[in-house]
Amino acid sequence: MNNLPYIPGSAPFTLEQRAWLNGYLAGLFADANVGEIATRPGSSLEEKKTEPLLVMYGSQTGTAEKLAKRLAKEAEKRGFAPRVMELNAYASVDFSSEHRFLIVTSTWGDGDPPDNAAAFWQHLNSHTAPRLDHLSYSVLALGDKNYSDFCGAGKKFDERLEQLGARRIHPRADCDVDYETTAKQWMEGLWPALEKVGQASRLSPIAKEPAEIAGPGFSELLLSTGSEPGQVPDAHYGRNHLFPARLIANRKLNAAGSAKDTRHLEISLERSGLSYEVGDALGVMPANCPALVNDLLQALGCDGEEAVSDARGRETSLRQALLTSYQITQPSTDLLRILSERSDDAELKSLLAPARRADLDKFLDGREVIDFLSNFPAVTFTPAEFVTLLSRLQPRLYSIASSPKAHPGEVHLTVAVVRYESHDRRRQGVCSTFLAERVEINRTPLPVFVQTSHSFRLPSDGDRPVIMIGPGTGIAPFRAFLEERRAIGANGRNWLFFGDQCQAHDFLYCEELEAMLAGGTLTRLDTAFSRDQSEKIYVQHRMLENAGGFWTWLEDGAHVYVCGDAKRMAKDVDAALHEVIRKAGGKSPEQAAEYVQKLKTEKRYQRDVY
Ligand SMILES: Cc1cc2nc3c(=O)[nH]c(=O)nc-3n(C[C@H](O)[C@H](O)[C@H](O)COP(=O)(O)OP(=O)(O)OC[C@H]3O[C@@H](n4cnc5c(N)ncnc54)[C@H](O)[C@@H]3O)c2cc1C
Ligand SMILES: Cc1cc2nc3c(=O)[nH]c(=O)nc-3n(C[C@H](O)[C@H](O)[C@H](O)COP(=O)(O)O)c2cc1C
Structure with a gap:
């Protein structure tokens, strides 16, 4: 039976809004015939x-x-x-x-x-x-x-x-x-x-080359579900069966004047049967930006009503497929290849050579599907062909920022909204702007799943000290950790390193953290605001300034957690950790590396970086 969620006629939406939402829901929560891996007879x-x-x-x-x-x-x-x-x-x-x-x-x-x-x-x-x-x-x-x-x-x-x-x-x-x-x-x-x-x-010889098989993926595994957002009883929701959750709060964490837009989001998991532990992440399946879909339709010379297959092979309109089924920002290699062949563009052809992968990555930085359609207007596609050249839209993960003990039935997120300009166009991150701008509180169904993360867990011993390094949105799981430790009455000390651009605008959860410091949940709070002085100061500098204390906590059995940017921050923090051990612990570089390795093996150095 197909119990697709739908928006009833009595709901407070315009006809157009209702049609859009119902199409969106039908796309997201459609049936699929993919289940557990079949047992082979034999x-x-x-x-x-x-x-x-x-x-x-x-x-x-x-x-x-x-x-x-x-x-x-x-x-x-x-x-x-x-x-x-x-x-x-x-x-x-x-x-x-x-x-x-x-x-x-x-x-x-x-x-x-x-x-x-x-x-x-x-x-x-x-x-x-x-x-x-x-x-x-x-x-x-x-x-x-x-x-x-x-x-x-x-x-x-x-x-x-x-x-x-x-x-x-x-x-x-x-x-x-x-x-x-x-x-x-x-x-x-x-x-x-x-x-x-x-x-x-x-046995016959085994092929050395891996099996790379393209095929249906995440969204194909969506199973049918019940009724309205947050109203679906008794289902086993998970990555392959998304729960249509309800957004209940959306608050900007940066003060006016900040260069950033970071949101605190609260989502109700009521009646989902979903549970999570601090350290887990929430998976969110977004819908694309309708304005970008309009731009693409215009570039393709389509009105959006053309029949195409969505990523699950079901017939739908081109507009619907572009809204909810396909990735319409980053171009797939298939699309680039066809464009290069049909346009005979020498630069693009050359960039697609396997040896030039790094150059291609550089070239693609800040370029999206719409740029290629605009730059190659002579290359045309039928709507049906065009969608086959797009990748499937993927869910995004967000570190959970709440403890279920402090907020039963809810999950909180800390989301940095991705907006930037490149090649004379304003760009938007698909999921972060979906969450921040397009999901209406208590209205738009928000398809989610819980992603368990066994490798990012508080110590089971509540007396253990904990050091948390989480600049920017890296603060998210540590808000959850602190709430959890307060809720269970853990006696262990908690030390947080937080950083961002400016103290006046970007001190995320400032009041909550100061209250935790005053109340004793947080033992130490060290902050690094990179743009509040002429030289750049980051969390790794604060670690080094406090190397003696850091080393003492490590020797007391502290667990160290790092969350946030993987490209630079996590590497710099890792280097700082080695340096703390060398300097304050009096170790050689090799001994420091061994010490860090031991921390990892003992699960006392865990990272949630992205
Ligand atoms: C385990 C895990 C936990 C995470 N936790 C959090 C969290 O707690 N909070 C959070 O905010 N995010 C978190 N993320 C990241 C999150 O999943 C998304 O990747 C992020 O929100 C961006 O998604 P988006 O759909 O908005 O952007 P997308 O549409 O995916 O666009 C992002 C892409 O845009 C491009 N881009 C971005 N800025 C620029 C620029 N200035 N110039 C050129 N190109 C640019 C880059 O190619 C980038 O990859 C986490 C990721 C993982 C894997
Ligand atoms: C910060 C980051 C770095 C990644 N680096 C690579 C990479 O170099 N090569 C790759 O094939 N996949 C990379 N991935 C993709 C992951 O391997 C992929 O999402 C995988 O499914 C995650 O599985 P896990 O949940 O078991 O860790 C990266 C993902 C993230 C978030």
């Missing part, structure tokens, strides 16, 4: 083997972890005895007695393994790395084709295991953000390969 199930199977994952925000657990469940159904753990737990594994080994890993930074896989990567590259000649393995890599080192971590593990003598029994699969189909296909090929382990002589 002898393996009945045989009920219990061969051990080691499944290890590297995951920053939980996607690879979830897939690894799903993989293990499926393996169990097929008679294997799987154990699942993060890659950094390698010390608890006796690899000499393992025979079947699967890695599921995402990629972070610039082609790096996630934090909970980094120690294993180092181990595999150290002089103590074991020979793995007896080991049969396969790798499932998760990544994002927008990054130049696509699935870099998965590729590295795959190669290194082979160098150490392990036998690849099934080719690696490299999954783009739409990982479902590729992962499913990889798993289907995996089972027969695993069953043959031990019968090596009968």
